[in-house]
Amino acid sequence: MTTRSNRLAAALIAPLLILVVASFVVPLAVTLYTAIGNPEVRDTLPRTAAGLRAWNAEGLPAEQAFEAIASELAQAQEGQSIGQLSRRLNFEQLGMRALLLKTARAKDDLGTPYKDALIALDPRWGETDTWRLLHRNVAAVTPLYLLRSLDLSVAPDGSVVHAPRDESVFRALFARTFIISFWVTVLCVVLGYPVAYTLSTLPPRWANAGLALVLVPFWTSILVRTTAWFILLQKEGPVNALLQSMQIVDAPLTLIFTRFAVYVAMVHVLLPFVILPLYGVMKGIDPVYMRAAASLGAPGWKRFLRVYLPMTMPGVAAGALMVFMLAVGFYVTPALVGGPDDQMVSYFIAFFTNQTINWGMAAALALLLLAMTAVIVTVARLVVPGFKVGAVNL
C-alpha cells in the first residue's frame, strides 16, 4: 500500500475512531472512575484529611484533627456540601449521617480542647473505628462500591466481610440476570430456527410476507410491545378470559408480575434478532449439499444434524450472541411485567442512578455486569462450536 492510500484510509476511519472514543472509551473511563472514586472526604474536609494522613490509625488522632473536623463540618453545612459527605459515610457505616449533622449543628457549643468537647457531644468521636472510617476514606479510590455490588462490605476495623444475609441481594441478582438471559437465548433459538427455516424455503412472494410479519413488530417500540403483554396477561385480560371461556381454568391465573411473563415478553421482543441472521445464513445454503447427503443414504435426521445444522451454526451463533447481550441489559420489560424477584441488574442500576443518587453503586454494578458478560461471551466462544466460524469470529 502506498502512503497516499494510507492517509486516505486514516481520513476515512477518523470519524469512526472519534465516535468510538467519544461513545465508548470515554463513558467507560468515567464509569470506572465513578465506581472507585472517593472524593467526598478529601473535598469536604481537606484539613481533617491532612491531619489524618499523619495518624497511624491506632488510638485517637491529635487535637488538630478534632478541631479541623468540628469547623469543617460546620462550614460544610453552611455551604450546602455536607449532604454528599454524610451520605457517603452513612453508606459505609450506618449512623454516621446523624453523627456528622449533630456535630455540624453543635458548632457554637464546641470549644478548645475540641477533643474533649466532641467526645462529650457524642462518645463515638472517642472510638478508634470512627476515625479509622475517615482515615480509610482519605484515599483517592475506594473498593467499597465494587465490594458492596458483590455482597461484601468493610467492617469498622477495615477488614472485608460478607454482608449480613438479610442484606445480600447482588450475587443472586447477577445469577438471576444471566439465568434469565440464558433461557431467553435458548428459547429464541429454539423458536426462531424453524421460523427462519420455513421462511428460507418459501417462494419469494410468501417469504417477503413472512419477513414483514417478523419485521413489523421489530420496528415497533419495545415499550409498546411490553405494554401490550401487560394488557394481555392481566387478571381480567384477554388471555385469562380465553382460558376461562374454554374452561381450561376455573379461576383467573396470576400471569402478570411473574417470571413467566418476563420470559414471554422478552422472547417476543428479542425473537427477530435470531430469526434475521439465521434467515440470511439459511438463504445462502445451497440445497445441493442436502441432496448429496440424501444420495449417499443419510436419513432425514442425520442430514439435518450432520450437514444442515453445522452450516447454519454461524447464524445460530450470531443470533444467540446478539440476543444474549441484549437480554443481559434488559430493563423496561422485567420492570413492567415482572415481580420484585424478577428484576435484573439494569433495574438496580436505574434505581441507584435515579432514586438514591448513589452513582458509585450504579457505576460499580454496570462495570461488573460488563466484565461478567465479557467473560461469559469469551468462554462461549471457546467452547461452543460455530462461534469461531466466519461472520461471528469477533
Add this chain to the structure above:
Amino acid sequence: MRINATTAAALAAAMLTTGAVAARDLMIVGFGGPFQDNARTALFQGYAKATSQAVKDDVYNGEMAKVYSMVKSGDVTYDVIMVEAPELVRGCEDGVFEKMDWNVVKRDKFISGGSTTCGAGAVLWGVTLFYDPTKVQNGPDTYAKLWDVKTYPGKRLLRQSPKTTLEIALLADGVPPADVYKLLGTPAGQKRAFDKLDQIKPNLMWWKSGTQPVQMITSGDATYAVGFTGRIVRANEGGAKYPLLWKTLLYSVDYWAVVKGSPNAKEGFKMIEWITDTKPLLALADIYAVSPANKEAAANPALSAKNPGMLSSHVSDGLFINTEFWVANGEDLEQKFNAWLAK
C-alpha cells in the same frame, strides 16, 4: 395607544435587561397528573397574569438524577420545582436547591412542618387502605385486620418501597403510631417489621407508579390496596365507591424549591410566595380538590366541605411520615427491603 420616544426607549431598555438576566420564561416543574393540570390554570398562569411574568411548566417523575446533573453541569433549565420531603432535605444539604428566601416568602403562613431551609410547603399527600365495596363487603378498616387473610382473602397491594410499607407492618403488629420510628431505627424493630410482612408475603403484591392501586383494584388483580388518597378521591368522583379509611392514613408534605444556580432564582421566590398564598389556593380549590400546606386555606370551612379528601382535616388520625428518619435510614432499608423481596 400613543407611544412617545421616552417610553419606547424605556421599553427597549427593559427588554434588553430582561433579555440579559432571564433569557427564558420562568420554568416551574411538578409531578404532572390532574394536580398540575389544574394548578397550571389557577396557580402558574394565574401568577403569569397577575405579574406579567411569562411562566411555563414541565413534568418530572420525582427522580432527582436530572436535577443533580443540571446543577453539576451548570446548565439549569428548571427554576421552581416540586419535591418530596426526603429529597428536599437531601437536595438542600447537597446544594441542589437554593436556601429559601424567607424575606420574600412569608414563613408564618405555613402549617407546622410546612417550611424548611430550602422548601416552602405546597400540598399534603397521603396513602390509605382501600378496596372495592362492590366486590368486598365490610373489608378491613385497620392494618391489623389487613393481616387477617382468613377473614379477608385476596391479594394486598402495597408500595414497592420500604417507606410506608415498614410503618404499615409495625402498625399492623400493634405498635402505637408514636413509637413506629423509634422502633424502626433499631435492628429489633426492623426485624419485627420484616417478620410481620413475612406472615402475609404470598398475599402481597407491589405497585411502583401511583396510578397502579386504583387500576389494579379495578382490574381485580388486587383485592385491597394502599394508595394515594388523591387518586382514590378522583376515582370516587368518577363513580367509584371506595371507602376513605382515614385511620389508616400515612401522610407527608410536598414542597416548592428553587433549583441551585437558576438564573430566575429571584423570580422563583416571588412566584413561590404568590402560589402558596390563600387566594390563589382557594381559586385552585374551586376547580380541584387540593390539600394545601397553607394554614389559612386549610382552615377554610368551605374548602374542607367541598373536598372530603382534604388531608389537613384528617391528619389527627394519621401518621406523619418521618422525613429525617428516611433521609438517614432510607438507603440502608431500601437494600434490606430489596433483599427481603427477592428472598
